[in-house]
Amino acid sequence: xxxxxxxxxxxxxxxxxxxxxxxxxxxxxxxxxxxxxxxxxxxxxxxxxxxxxxxxxxxxxxxxxxxxxxxxxxxxxxxxxxxxxxxxxxxxxxxxxxxxxxxxxxxxxxxxxxxxxxxxxxxxxxxxxxxxxxxxxxxxxxxxxxxxxxxxxxxxxxxxxxxxxxxxxxxxxxxxxxxxxxxxxxxxxxxxxxxxxxxxxxxxxxxxxxxxxxxxxxxxxxxxxxxxxxxxxxxxxxxxxxxxxxxxxxxxxxxxxxxxxxxxxxxxxxxxxxxxxxxxxxxxxxxxxxxxxxxxxxxxxxxxxxxxxxxxxxxxxxxxxxxxxxxxxxxxxxxxxxxxxxxxxxxxxxxxxxxxxxxxxxxxxxxxxxxxxxxxxxxxxxxxxxxxxxxxxxxxxxxxxxxxxxxxxxxxxxxxxxxxxxxxxxxxxxxxxxxxxxxxxxxxxxxxxxxxxxxxxxxxx
Amino acid sequence: xxxxxxxxxxxxxxxxxxxxxxxxxxxxxxxxxxxxxxxxxxxxxxxxxxxxxxxxxxxxxxxxxxxxxxxxxxxxxxxxxxxxxxxxxxxxxxxxxxxxxxxxxxxxxxxxxxxxxxxxxxxxxxxxxxxxxxxxxxxxxxxxxxxxxxxxxxxxxxxxxxxxxxxxxxxxxxxxx
Numbered sequence: 287x288x289x290x291x292x293x294x295x296x297x298x299x300x301x302x303x304x305x306x307x308x309x310x311x312x313x314x315x316x317x318x319x320x321x322x323x324x325x326x327x328x329x330x331x332x333x334x335x336x337x338x339x340x341x342x343x344x345x346x347x348x349x350x351x352x353x354x355x356x357x358x359x360x361x362x363x364x365x366x367x368x369x370x371x372x373x374x375x376x377x378x379x380x381x382x383x384x385x386x387x388x389x390x391x392x393x394x395x396x397x398x399x400x401x402x403x404x405x406x407x408x409x410x411x412x413x414x415x416x417x418x419x420x421x422x423x424x425x426x427x428x429x430x431x432x433x434x435x436x437x438x439x440x441x442x443x444x445x446x447x448x449x450x451x452x453x454x455x456x457x458x459x460x461x462x463x464x465x466x467x468x469x470x471x472x473x474x475x476x477x478x479x480x481x482x483x484x485x486x487x488x489x490x491x492x493x494x495x496x497x498x499x500x501x502x503x504x505x506x507x508x509x510x511x512x513x514x515x516x517x518x519x520x521x522x523x524x525x526x527x528x529x530x531x532x533x534x535x536x537x538x539x540x541x542x543x544x545x546x547x548x549x550x551x552x553x554x555x556x557x558x559x560x561x562x563x564x565x566x567x568x569x570x571x572x573x574x575x576x577x578x579x580x581x582x583x584x585x586x587x588x589x590x591x592x593x594x595x596x597x598x599x600x601x602x603x604x605x606x607x608x609x610x611x612x613x614x615x616x617x618x619x620x621x622x623x624x625x626x627x628x629x630x631x632x633x634x635x636x637x638x639x640x641x642x643x644x645x646x647x648x649x650x651x652x653x654x655x656x657x658x659x660x661x662x663x664x665x666x667x668x669x670x671x672x673x674x675x676x677x678x679x680x681x682x683x684x685x686x687x688x689x690x691x692x693x694x695x696x697x698x699x700x701x702x703x704x705x706x707x708x709x710x711x712x713x714x715x716x717x718x719x720x721x722x723x724x725x726x727x728x729x730x731x732x733x734x735x736x737x738x739x740x741x742x743x744x745x746x747x
Numbered sequence: 748x749x750x751x752x753x754x755x756x757x758x759x760x761x762x763x764x765x766x767x768x769x770x771x772x773x774x775x776x777x778x779x780x781x782x783x784x785x786x787x788x789x790x791x792x793x794x795x796x797x798x799x800x801x802x803x804x805x806x807x808x809x810x811x812x813x814x815x816x817x818x819x820x821x822x823x824x825x826x827x828x829x830x831x832x833x834x835x836x837x838x839x840x841x842x843x844x845x846x847x848x849x850x851x852x853x854x855x856x857x858x859x860x861x862x863x864x865x866x867x868x869x870x871x872x873x874x875x876x877x878x879x880x881x882x883x884x885x886x887x888x889x890x891x892x893x894x895x896x897x898x899x900x901x902x903x904x905x906x907x908x909x910x911x912x913x914x915x916x917x918x919x920x921x922x923x924x
Contacts, residue, residue, distance in 0.1 A: 310784060310889040438823055446828035449820045450842040458849040466856045473860060481784065481887040500870035503877070504886050506768070506781035508867045510791040511799045515863045518805045519856065526852045533845055737785040740761055 304403075305582050310736045313583075317478075317730045318485045320578055328725070331577065336721040342714020349707040350421075354430050360704040367687040367699035370680075372426040375709055377534055377679045378562065379419035379716075380460065381555075382672075384527050385563020386412030387467060388595075390474070391523035394516075400591055402734045403583045406478075407574070408567050409471040410727075414719040415566070416464045418712040423456070425708065452536040459533040466526055470519045473512075476502050477733040531559045538682065544621040545629075545686030548613065554606030561599035561645070562675035564592050568668035572661050574724065583730055586659045593658035596671070600649035603678075607646065625686060633698050634685040637677050644674025750924040752875035753779075753896035754908050755882070756916035761787045764891035767914040768793040771895060774910060778899035782876065782892040804862040805855045812854025816847040879920045894922065 353360055363370050386408035393401035424433055436457045438446055447454045479499035486492040502508070535555035538546035568589065575584040614626040629638050648670055651657045658664070684699050723729070758764045761783060768781050772795050781790055820843040824830070829837050864870070876894060877883050886892055893914075895907050911919045 314784075314888045438819065444828070446823045448830060449824050449846060450832070450839055452845075455845040455849075458846045458853075462849040462853040462856075466852060469856055469860045473863070477785070477887065484884060484887045500864070501872055501874060502869065502887075503871075503874055504782045504784055505867075506783065506787075506790045506794055507796060508869075509783070509786040510796050511801050511863055511866050513786050514799050514801050515859060518802060518859060522805075522852045522856050525848075529845065529848055536845075733785040740785065740787070 304735070304738055304742060305585065308582070308735075308739055310739065313735050313739065314481055314485065314732050316580070316583065317728050317732050317735075318482050320724070321482060321726050321728060322486055322491060324488070332721065332725060336718065336725075339714050339717035339721055342710055343718045344714070345707050346711025346714050349704055349711050350425060352704065353425050353708070357428060358426060360702065361708070362700050362702045362705055364697060364699070366690050366695050366697055367684055369426075369687060370684050370699050371701055371705040371709060372422045374676065374679045374683050375712055376419050376422035377555075377683075378676045379415045379422065379712065380463075380534060381531065381559030381562045381675065381679075382566045383412040383415035383419065383463070383467070383563065384531060384556070384559035385567050386410070386415070387463075387523050387527040388560050388563065389567070390470065391520040391527065394520045395524060398591075399738055400588055402738050403580075403585075403730050404567065404571060404588055404592075405734075406471075406474065406731045407571060407729050409467065409474070410723045410729075411563075411566060411570060411720065412467050413464070413471060414716045414723075415563075416460065416467060417719070418716050420460050420464060421712065421715075422708075452533060452540050455533045456537060459530045463526060463530045466519070466523055470516075470523055473516060473519060474731060474734075475727065476500060476512075477504065478728040478731060480504065481732050482728060528556055531556045538686075543686055543690055544619070545625040545682065548610065550606055550609050550613070554603065554610075557599045557602035557606065558675060558678065561596060561603050562672060564596045564599065565668040565671035565675065568592055568596070568664055569672060570720065572665045572668070574729070576661070578724075578729075580730065583735065586661075589661065589664060590655070590658045593652045593664060596668075597649055597652040600645060600652075600671075604646045607642065621691060625689060628689050629681065629685055632685070632689070634681060634688075638681050638685070641674050641678045641681060644670045645678060648674075751897045751904070752878075752922040752924045753894050753899075753902070754904075754911055755876065755879065755892050755894040755920045755922055756911040756914055757881060757885075757918050757920060758891040758893070758916050759889070761891050763915060764893060765790050765793050767893045767911075767916070770914060771893065771910070775901050776895050776899050776907075778896040778902075780894050780896070782882070782886050782894070784887050784889065784891075787891075800866065801859065801862055805859045808858040809851050809855035813847050813851040815854070816850030817843055819850075820846055875922050875924050878923050881918075881920065890917075 358372075361371060363372075389401050389408040390405040390412075394405075424430055427433060436447060436454065438449075476499055479495050480502035483492055483495040483499050486495055532552040532555070535551035539548050539551035541547060571584055571592075572589070575581050611626050614622040629635065648667055651663070651667065688699050689696050756767060758767065764781055764783060765787055768779075768790060771779055772793060777795070779794065781787075781794060783790070817840075821838060821840075824839075824843070825837040831837075876886070876892070881890070882892060893911070893916075895902065895911065901907075908919055908921075
């Protein structure tokens with residue numbers, strides 16, 4: 287692809303997003319050929335990827351069964367650190383989901399056309415990430431089979447949830463987020479499923495995609511209602527995504543624990559979520575665009591823009607780190623100061639310094655345009671940021687808990703094998719879903735890319 | 748032959764479709780529909796479509812979710828299962844805002860999605876337009892169609908067909924019901 291030409295295209299012209307040479311048909315052919323490839327045409331690299339993911343999913347299942355059977359004592363959680371890996375995983379996964387919503391909803395509202403090629407992938411990533419996230423607090427319940435006690439329903443015990451607790455808010459926030467993301471994703475996919483139905487050569491594929499596409503026929507009346515619904519979904523998802531990580535951060539900041547009790551948490555968590563989410567978007571799209579030959583639909587311009595957002599949100603996160611430390615000393619509060627000093631000098635200091643290196647130092651490379659367009663570097667950087675953001679949440683959750691007010695209660699937390707297997711297993715769930723999605727559903731929104739093409743032609747005409 | 752559904756003109760350019768829809772509307776046809784693989788700006792005005800009711804559904808269901816959600820929390824926390832926390836007020840409403848907000852979004856989003864399906868009458872397993880082999884192959888890919896239906900009061904087999912032919916289409920297809 288002629289990247290040099292794209293580089294010089296004016297910022298707001300659609301031409302900068304889509305390279306010349308595509309037609310309505312070629313876009314459909316390119317995207318649809320992946321899910322419509324016959325079973326015999328499945329590539330071995332994909333099968334290997336799925337097999338490895340399934341192995342980790344199996345590990346996850348074992349870890350879940352053992353957890354349900356034995357209780358959370360199989361993890362390293364001990365008072366005072368009653369929360370550790372599972373909660374860290376929860377925040378990490380749900381944060382990853384947020385970039386998907388940012389791309390699909392917020393960038394739609396602000397009319398950023400470059401979002402088009404990557405929004406389906408990012409939304410799918412959101413759904414798998416929220417699935418992984420939602421499981422974590424569930425597994426952390428002592429008796430998982432009583433999870434429905436979290437809902438307000440009339441019951442013979444005559445008790446109800448405590449609605450002043452952010453932990454109950456979490457239940458509503460995460461479930462709403464999952465439901466809306468799923469509906470938004472599916473709504474966006476209906477016209478593309480119809481396109482797959484009409485292109486399918488095998489009767490089985492035609493039946494399945496036909497069923498999923500609900501009989502969509504592209505009527506102008508339908509488009510009329512469809513577009514406004516899609517826009518309204520975006521309008522709902524935008525405050526929703528901010529509210530979800532805000533509620534997650536309130537789980538911490540509403541408590542009185544030093545290191546948690548801080549008003550900067552909501553914005554700092556939301557920025558961190560988008561930061562880590564964009565890192566995951568890059569981790570996924572860099573291999574996908576080269577493996578499936580989609581470099582002309584997901585261009586360097588897309589990677590460049592993601593990298594810029596990574597840099598911007600990374601700077602907000604860095605500001606959060608700075609302010610946390612500053613406020614501890616500025617407040618003059620003995621306990622706040624102690625927790626910050628422990629963060630810098632204590633047993634978990636190496637984790638904190640790794641966080642600073644991955645999330646603050648490394649992203650500064652992205653000021654340089656050449657690095658933003660270097661896929662290998664971006665890929666490595668995105669993985670470093672994923673790890674860094676996981677460790678950041680670990681420091682917030684565990685380091686703060688392990689040293690609360692009473693020195694006699696202090697206790698260093700160490701993960702057990704089952705902690706690690708739960709974390710790795712959740713990656714298995716995420717990647718299994720992602721591999722299946724890539725093979726079975728249209729990864730790039732065909733109709734939206736065509737619409738962009740149509741507008742682009744309007745420009746040239 | 749089975750009953751006629753209408754005549755459908757086939758185009759290979761979205762701009763031709765928008766022009767054709769406008770021309771048909773000016774000619775007086777109302778029972779017609781345009782089909783395209785992606786949304787075309789201006790096509791709804793050209794066809795004279797009424798404003799969509801979807802935003803209204805979102806608004807009403809959003810309000811219902813917000814009010815219903817808050818009342819649920821109020822009822823449970825104040826009336827049904829009051830918990831005295833250090834003498835603080837039972838109706839500590841700021842704490843009820845996050846859940847009320849989530850229920851606003853949940854209610855507007857799920858019912859709004861259902862409204863989209865109901866107003867569009869989806870899922871619809873059968874529709875006469877798919878009787879055209881060309882439509883079934885191209886309508887979701889690279890061609891654009893304008894169908895004037897037989898139950899339009901102005902519909903006349905010869906005149907309507909000639910009118911559609913005059914719009915510069917690739918061809919005109921006769922559709923059975």
